Amino acid sequence: QKEVEQNSGPLSVPEGAIASLNCTYSDRVSQSFFWYRQYSGKSPELIMSIYSNGDKEDGRFTAQLNKASQYVSLLIRDSQPSDSATYLCAVGTGTASKLTFGTGTRLQVTL
Amino acid sequence: EAGVTQFPSHSVIEKGQTVTLRCDPISGHDNLYWYRRVMGKEIKFLLHFVKESKQDESGMPNNRFLAERTGGTYSTLKVQPAELEDSGVYFCASSALGTSTDTQYFGPGTRLTVL
Numbered sequence: 001q002k003e004v005e006q007n008s009g010p011l012s013v014p015e016g017a018i019a020s021l022n023c024t025y026s027d028r029v030s031q032s033f034f035w036y037r038q039y040s041g042k043s044p045e046l047i048m049s050i051y052s053n054g055d056k057e058d059g060r061f062t063a064q065l066n067k068a069s070q071y072v073s074l075l076i077r078d079s080q081p082s083d084s085a086t087y088l089c090a091v092g093t094g095t096a097s098k099l100t101f102g103t104g105t106r107l108q109v110t111l
Numbered sequence: 112e113a114g115v116t117q118f119p120s121h122s123v124i125e126k127g128q129t130v131t132l133r134c135d136p137i138s139g140h141d142n143l144y145w146y147r148r149v150m151g152k153e154i155k156f157l158l159h160f161v162k163e164s165k166q167d168e169s170g171m172p173n174n175r176f177l178a179e180r181t182g183g184t185y186s187t188l189k190v191q192p193a194e195l196e197d198s199g200v201y202f203c204a205s206s207a208l209g210t211s212t213d214t215q216y217f218g219p220g221t222r223l224t225v226l
Binding site: 002004032034036042043044045046049088090092094095096097098099100101102103104 | 115142144146152153154155156159161166167169170202206208213214215216217218219220
């Protein structure tokens, strides 16, 4: 079992729709959770971080965390073609700890 | 504020040669991390510096890899001698020390190809 699991996709959604990206993790002591967006050939760019159970909203993005189920998700509302990228889920076990990444989910927003 | 920078962006070497990758973190960031992504796999942790000290080097694959961080500023990662399986993209990331969050900011990566 991988430590952080994501569906590799591609996940295809029409422009304006909600994209839902999911991630599960195996280490119960994980404390910090991140979503990075990576365009092809570019560096991972942080778009959301979440540390507590529940929802965290930032603009069109909402991160959801459920530590009991070891599950974290990212919702992208009003998806735009510019959102087409690979979304990486990353998990940390404490402040300044190393990150464990999933393989990423490729999102395609179609016109 | 300048982001994390890495040099070179690409490197193509032959098996058995030596390559040195460089990372300049965001100014003032004491935490510096090296990660690697091998084709088709997830990004994997290599090691973590706090200032000039190695905090965690549990991800270093073997003793052909040597990382240094001179004076707690920039870092180098040397691979000697390089093997075919070392090919991949090497990312550097940095974060500030002593904050309540631990956001890591990534550099653009160095794509290493070993022939």
